Amino acid sequence: MTLRHELKYQINALEYHVLKKKLAAILKPDPHMLPHRSYNVRTLYFDDYEDSAYHNKQAGVFKRKKYRLRIYNHSDSVIKFECKSKIGQYVLKNTTRVTRREADRLIAEDFDFFARTDNRLLQEFYLESKCKIMRPVTLVEYEREAYVHPIGNVRITFDTCLRSGLAVNTFFDKEAPTMSVLDFPVVLEVKYTEVFPEYIRGLFPDTIRPRLALGKYVICRNQQLSQKGML
Template identity: 30%
Template sequence: MNEVYRQEKKYFMTMVDMKRLSWELDPVMIQDAHNGIHGYSIRSLYFDTVNDKDYEDKINGLELRRKIRLRIYDPAADFAMLEMKQKEGDFQKKRSLRVSREDAMELNRGNYGCLLKYEDPFAQECFGVMHMQCYRPKTIVEYRRKAYIAKENKIRITFDHDIRATETDLRLFSPNLNMYPVLDAFHCVLEVKYNGFLLTYIKNLVNEANKSSLSVSKYCLARSASLKFSL
């Protein structure tokens, strides 16, 4: 199990401003090894309770809240990462556990008993929470990410674009999902993640960029597309 405890700030920005900030970050930060020309692909299957408690907690701005998801980087992968993100004031705690493709598919079906064979206490916690609170798969979100890294304070700056989702086809490993855009093609989401404090020279570059604060997560953007019609 891997655990990260850090601050996270999220912003909207245009793709033009993303390119501009990327050029300014290139000389002072390290590009993620998986970036390539257009970044790398991320696909996440989000779980929520039958009454969408995690979604409602986020929308209502509760200080203590969680998100549970399975994440892959390639539909042909032989594993997935089971992750739980917990908001605690200004900080985010993220714990993750690598599970086999077969177990990820069981979780995808809503069968959580496979977690009991993992010795890590985090797996037992996920089983208890997801089983007792009736978590179910709710949506898949997919996007492309370009990431920059600074080893000091584990600083990570990411640009997420081409954000799409589906709530009708929840097959995490399917190579072909019929997805709809949840953000227009001219904008992206900037995320700034760090432990303790943000180094001044990086903070200045980010502060000077043309952007606006974002309070809604990609999960909420995806769910809002359908939930607004059920009110």
């Protein structure tokens, strides 16, 4: 695991098309994009009964983390369970592959299934589930275009069509009902290790400001709570 910088911005359609054209001339498309120009990402976030991950993000707590399940293109062939930690402006991601059976147990809140697992990340989550009463709370879905560059391990993504799922138990349902949640069209994310090459940084127009204060989990959770009359 490596600490990485992660910067997020909200951009409009014109900024997206201009920047994408510039980046495509220097960076390579992520292998996930081939043969299509984008791929679907669906994520199920977990939180405790105090919604600590949700509130810590909004409060800008210096050190925080969140757990999530993730699949791509509505397929269960690759299912990832992740703990994403934020330490200031740095991000640390611990990822493990899980089976469909394990994912179904997580969604059903059958966490005792992992009491004797040898997987350290699942062990950690199991212990937290006992101490903090974890449960799945929000389904997040979007379309992603990703570009990579070896120097600095740069990864730049454009996320569009951000949607919130209406029920966590529809995580593997390709036809699960979702609702659009953003007024602006594109979320731009820039990730790199120690170095962000100046010849890439220089492609970004000065108009791409300010940084996005809220992550996709909080944006979708806000809509969920608003629908329930809790905001």
